[in-house]
Amino acid sequence: MRLTATTALILAATTPAFAGGLADPAPDQVVAPVQMAPPAPVPAPGNWTGFYGGAQLGYGRIEADPLEDGEATGATYGLHGxxxxxxxxIVAGAEIDYEGSNISDDPTGIDFDRFARAKLRVGYDAGRFQPYLTGGAVWAQTSGALDAEDYGRFAGLGVEYKVTDRVRVGGEVLQHQFEDFDGTGLDLDATTASARVSFQF
Structure with missing residues (x-):
C-alpha cells in the first residue's frame, strides 16, 4: 500500500516535466508572395480606318516657263474628303480635294483660280501620328490673260496627328507639274503648302 502511494506521488511529480519537454514544434513560417508591379501600359496604335473630311488653308507659288516674270504667289483654301x-x-487610301486660290501673276496678268486633285495616299501608323506620301492627278483653271484649263500630275508628303479619335490636324506640301498647259506652250510648276483639319466619321 505504501509502495503504491509512493509510485503515484512520483508519477504526479514528473508528469509536468515530461509535458514541458514534449512541447509541440513551431509551425512552419508562411512566406508572403512578392507583389510585382504591373507593367506600364503600352499605348495602342491609332485606328485610322474610316471616311474623313475637312478643310485646308495654305500658300502657293506658281512658276511659268518660258515667261521671264512668270512667277506668282498667293493664298489657297479648300475642302477635302x-x-x-x-x-x-501601313495606312493606305484615296482622297479628293478642291482648292480655290488668289494666286495672280501681275506681270503676265494670269490668275490661277482653282485646283482639284485625285490622290492616293500611303502612310505609316505611328500611333496618333501618321506621316504619309501622296500623289496623283490634278486639274487647274486659269483666267485673266490666260483663260484655260488643263490636267497635270503632283506628288508630295504630309503628316497628321490625332487630337481625339474623331479630330485630327496636319500639314501637307505638294509639287505640281503641267506640261504645255492647254496647248499654250507654257510649262507650269506649282508648289503648295497647307494646314489641314479633318474629321473622321
Whole structure:
C-alpha cells in the first residue's frame, strides 16, 4: 500500500516535466508572395480606318516657263474628303480635294483660280501620328490673260496627328507639274503648302 502511494506521488511529480519537454514544434513560417508591379501600359496604335473630311488653308507659288516674270504667289483654301484603311503598320487610301486660290501673276496678268486633285495616299501608323506620301492627278483653271484649263500630275508628303479619335490636324506640301498647259506652250510648276483639319466619321 505504501509502495503504491509512493509510485503515484512520483508519477504526479514528473508528469509536468515530461509535458514541458514534449512541447509541440513551431509551425512552419508562411512566406508572403512578392507583389510585382504591373507593367506600364503600352499605348495602342491609332485606328485610322474610316471616311474623313475637312478643310485646308495654305500658300502657293506658281512658276511659268518660258515667261521671264512668270512667277506668282498667293493664298489657297479648300475642302477635302477620303477614305483610309489601317493595315496595322501601313495606312493606305484615296482622297479628293478642291482648292480655290488668289494666286495672280501681275506681270503676265494670269490668275490661277482653282485646283482639284485625285490622290492616293500611303502612310505609316505611328500611333496618333501618321506621316504619309501622296500623289496623283490634278486639274487647274486659269483666267485673266490666260483663260484655260488643263490636267497635270503632283506628288508630295504630309503628316497628321490625332487630337481625339474623331479630330485630327496636319500639314501637307505638294509639287505640281503641267506640261504645255492647254496647248499654250507654257510649262507650269506649282508648289503648295497647307494646314489641314479633318474629321473622321
Amino acid at each position: 477620303g477614305y483610309l484603311y489601317d493595315f496595322g503598320s
